[in-house]
Amino acid sequence: MQLTEDQIYALAPDEASKKAGRDLAGPAKWVTKGINELALWGECQGSGSKPYQTQVDLTSIAFKCSCPSRKFPCKHGLGLLLLCARQPALFTNGDMPAWVSDWISKRSEKEEKKVEKAEKPVDENAQAKRQQAREQKVSGGIAELQVWIKDIVRGGILTMPEKGASFWENMARRMVDSQAGGLAGMVRALAATNFWNEGWQSSFMDKLLQLYLVAESYQHLANINPLLQQDIRTAIGFTTSQEELKQQTGVTDIWLVIGKDSRDEQQLTVEQNWLYGIKTNQYALVLQFIARGQFGQLALSPGMFLEAELAYFPSAVPYRAIIKNYNAVRPVDLAAIQSYSGWQQVAGQESDLNSRLPFRGEMPFVVAGLKPVLYQKQWWLQDQDGGLCKIASAYQNIWQLMAISGGEALTMTVIGKENEYRPLGVWHQNNYKAI
Numbered sequence: 001m002q003l004t005e006d007q008i009y010a011l012a013p014d015e016a017s018k019k020a021g022r023d024l025a026g027p028a029k030w031v032t033k034g035i036n037e038l039a040l041w042g043e044c045q046g047s048g049s050k051p052y053q054t055q056v057d058l059t060s061i062a063f064k065c066s067c068p069s070r071k072f073p074c075k076h077g078l079g080l081l082l083l084c085a086r087q088p089a090l091f092t093n094g095d096m097p098a099w100v101s102d103w104i105s106k107r108s109e110k111e112e113k114k115v116e117k118a119e120k121p122v123d124e125n126a127q128a129k130r131q132q133a134r135e136q137k138v139s140g141g142i143a144e145l146q147v148w149i150k151d152i153v154r155g156g157i158l159t160m161p162e163k164g165a166s167f168w169e170n171m172a173r174r175m176v177d178s179q180a181g182g183l184a185g186m187v188r189a190l191a192a193t194n195f196w197n198e199g200w201q202s203s204f205m206d207k208l209l210q211l212y213l214v215a216e217s218y219q220h221l222a223n224i225n226p227l228l229q230q231d232i233r234t235a236i237g238f239t240t241s242q243e244e245l246k247q248q249t250g251v252t253d254i255w256l257v258i259g260k261d262s263r264d265e266q267q268l269t270v271e272q273n274w275l276y277g278i279k280t281n282q283y284a285l286v287l288q289f290i291a292r293g294q295f296g297q298l299a300l301s302p303g304m305f306l307e308a309e310l311a312y313f314p315s316a317v318p319y320r321a322i323i324k325n326y327n328a329v330r331p332v333d334l335a336a337i338q339s340y341s342g343w344q345q346v347a348g349q350e351s352d353l354n355s356r357l358p359f360r361g362e363m364p365f366v367v368a369g370l371k372p373v374l375y376q377k378q379w380w381l382q383d384q385d386g387g388l389c390k391i392a393s394a395y396q397n398i399w400q401l402m403a404i405s406g407g408e409a410l411t412m413t414v415i416g417k418e419n420e421y422r423p424l425g426v427w428h429q430n431n432y433k434a435i
Contacts, residue, residue, distance in 0.1 A: 003061070007299075008081045011061070013071045017078060024079025027090055034100075035084065035091040041100045042080045054080050055100045057107055064103055072267075134179050138236060141178025142215045145171065145187075149212050157204060161195035182237035186211045210359040230314040231357055240313050242322055250311040250324050253277035254332055255284070256432060257304045258364060258413045259424035267291060273300045274364050274415065274424065275310070275321075281338045283364050284310055284321040298323065302425055302434030305329050317357040334430055339368040339411055342383035350418060364415040364424060371409040372401055381421065384409065392422040397435050404428055404435065 012018040024044060027033075031043040031051045040058055043051035052067040054076040063073040084091055096104065148171055152160070168191035175184035190211065193204045214235045221229050234240070259274040271288040288298050300306075308326030312318040340346050346365050353360060369384035372391070379398050380388040391398065401423055404410075410428060414421040425434040 003081060003085060005082060005085055008078060008085060011073055011081075012078055013073070017071055017073075017075055020075035021078025021082055024075055025082035025086060027083065027087065029079065030083065033080075033083075033091045034096070035088075035093055036096065039096055039100050039104050040080060040084055040091070041096065042083075044076050044079070052076050053099055055103060056081060057104060062107065137178045138180050138218070141175055141180050141183070142218055142236075144174060145183060145215050146212070149208065149215070152208065157201060157208075160193075160204065161200075165191070180237045182235050183211070183215065184237075186214070186235075213359050225316065227314055227316045228357070231316055231359075234313070234315075235359060245311040245313065245322055246324055248311050250309040250321075251277065251280060251282065252307075252309045253280045253282070254329065255306045255308050255310070255326075257300050257302050257306070258366075258432070259415065259434060260300065260302050271298075273298070274413075275306070276337075276364070276366065276413070277310075278332060278336050283319065284312070285319055286310075286321055286323055303432045305331050315357070317353055317360055319360075319363060331431075334427055334432065337366060337411070337427070339366040341368055342385050343367075343387040343389050344383075344385070346389075360417075362415055362417040364413055365421075366411065366413050368411045369409040370412045370414070371405060371407060372398060381412070381414065381423070382409075390420050392416060392420050395422040397423070400435050401426070404433060 008021075009018055012021060029044055031045050033042045035041070035058075038057070038059060040056040042054050044054055045051045046067065052065055054063075054065045054067075054074075056063055056077060063077040065074050065076045067074055067076055069075065095101075168187060172184040172187040172191075175181070175187060186207070190204065190207050193200055193207070214232060217224065217228075217232045218236060221232065224232070230240070255275040255277055257273060258276045260272065262269055262271045264270075269290040271290060273286040273288065275284040275286060276282075277284070286298070286300075305328065306323075306326045307329045309324045310321040311324050312321045340349065346367060349365070353363070367381075367383065370381045373380050373382045373388070375388065379391040379395075381391060382388050404426055405428075410426045412426045413424040415424050416422060423435055425432055427433075
């Protein structure tokens with residue numbers, strides 16, 4: 001797999017590693033260098049007498065190095081890849097040394113075992129027993145969670161800022177033990193409330209009530225719409241097989257990538273890609289989970305147009321999806337974009353979405369004629385009728401937005417929920433610009 005320099009830099013765990021990798025991307029640093037169709041390897045002379053042995057699996061981009069660094073990939077792995085990308089002729093194409101071939105062989109054996117496991121017939125009886133055992137664990141955990149929530153309400157929420165970290169983390173861990181990871185995340189979101197912010201009580205109660213609603217709904221699944229059942233199970237932490245999704249007929253359209261964001265969670269990078277279907281007027285969230293030091297299968301960037309088939313996860317409000325297949329295509333006429341006329345229309349759509357899925361998260365909207373205005377020391381987005389909606393306080397690109405708009409109204413993609421949004425991108429001179 002041949003990577004560009006930009007793709008290599010994207011693998012770096014932090015800015016310091018990028019700089020250190022650049023410093024090592026010179027031939028003088030490397031005692032030996034080699035490559036073949038399976039691996040890239042080299043020995044880098046450090047401060048000690050023995051050079052560091054660095055190797056890269058080129059079939060799936062994985063790293064190993066004998067240096068003591070805890071970063072993954074380390075600076076030596078990045079430097080070796082960068083040197084190969086810049087000066088491939090320096091690398092001898094030949095047999096791998098023993099320290100490389102042993103590592104590659106072990107990785108190949110693991111992959112073969114994974115394939116064998118996947119091809120092994122499923123024991124349906126054993127699978128049903130495991131599922132039943134999990135359902136019982138989840139029910140037990142939820143019973144404790146409901147008591148915990150009621151205790152919070154009985155005692156009053158004004159004491160919440162005084163609670164220590166253990167108050168929240170103990171319940172989150174209990175949910176993990178109950179195999180309800182989604183509920184654990186919702187508990188931790190409660191703990192992350194900014195209790196020093198004016199009006200924290202409103203956002204706290206909103207999250208607390210959503211947590212209770214999901215927990216209570218699980219006790220009555222049999223009487224709930226099948227699609228909403230899927231949303232409840234997903235919120236709790238049950239997963240849907242992507243292989244099964246791929247077998248279903250998807251939605252084919254020309255999709256515009258309207259936004260992209262990523263965050264680190266332990267050893268994973270969670271990448272969010274928001275898409276808009278030009279013909280169907282549908283929105284989609286495509287998640288990609290990338291192990292530290294690995295390279296994602298999707299290479300999407302805001303403003304890119306895709307001809308793609310998307311399969312949506314079952315939901316009362318279809319939104320999260322996977323891409324079954326896609327091809328990048330030339331930009332299309334953005335005049336075909338269907339936008340909301342202002343905040344009043346967005347509010348109507350929000351009400352409809354909330355009636356179908358009351359514990360949903362934030363979603364994107366394309367809104368025409370929005371311009372940023374400063375009012376009462378706070379930035380807002382004003383629509384063509386003078387309606388105002390607050391820009392999220394954490395939004396940091398207000399001056400970039402002002403520079404692009406020049407204070408004029410633009411068609412804009414925003415993401416948020418109810419009464420607070422942040423801009424993702426704007427339509428400017430018939431082009432889409434991410435901000």
